[in-house]
Amino acid sequence: MISDHDSNGTAVVLPVRVRDLLQRDLPACNWSGSATHLRQVERELARAAAGEVDYLAVCTPRDVPVAIGGIDYQVSEGAGAVWQLAVLPALQSCGLGTLLIRAAEQRIGSRGLHRAELAVEEDNPRARALYERLGYVAYGREPDAWDEEAPDGSIRRHETMCVLMRREL
Template sequence: MAEVVVRLSVRDLTQEDLEWCSWSGTSLHLAQVAQELERARRGDVDYLAVCPPSGMPVAIGGVDYQANPGAGTLWQLAVHPALQSCGIGTLLIRAAEQRILARGLHRAELSVEESNPRARALYERLGYVAHGRKPEAWDEEGPDGVIRRHETICTAMRKSLA
């Protein structure tokens, strides 16, 4: 069995990257990410991309500095489905935590759907601790193109950053 090692870098996601991110969600999702890039230009959020040498994102995710005072809130974290369980999500989260620290904040927060135990296990391995449950909702585009409201229960998690 041969092993291939690919160098990955983390950088800011750009508007031009969105054409390569269809794996991360529907056109509605990508339109929402485009709106978040406007917030990133204002400094309200960071939106990161993990890229191999080709420069095409294989993971993306945001850090919102306004959602929870005193913390950076990770959200919209996604890794290309074919590359999950390769450590890329860990790289993305660690880079996001470094951005939070660079802002002078010492706490990271996130929410994970209770129906996503795999993601929760990753967050727990990285030191995130559950501190509550809360309902969340967002618009979601179905395979038929119809937009529906997705309602779910999430576990709120946090981590102190050194």
């Protein structure tokens, strides 16, 4: 359920469900990142078909994704690595991130694994606070980098430092 309050304090509640992200969902996920990012998600869906990853979507009653994220089972021995989490900006802070992470943890557990791991950019304290509230503990740092498409169509390299976090399931 998405729950928020309007300016009059009236509660707005919308049921949601978690399911696998599908190829047909990608056009509705342009809020999650650049065209370069969506092409990467498309490649990850091919890996999902091979069982190497799961890619989840939190969807509205009209079956529109409002939060997405993946779990990679090839990154860390004995763990599922949660990554590429995104929530529709207008619906952030409504509990969708928590729902998505808990669903990812259930998928990890259903594979017989007992640990979830993730990396969060150091300059994203809001996300880190969410992960800490959900029981994730920092255990290291590492640099990360990826190419992203700028509004003018050029490709720029994004480099960052991430905090590595994990949670025993």
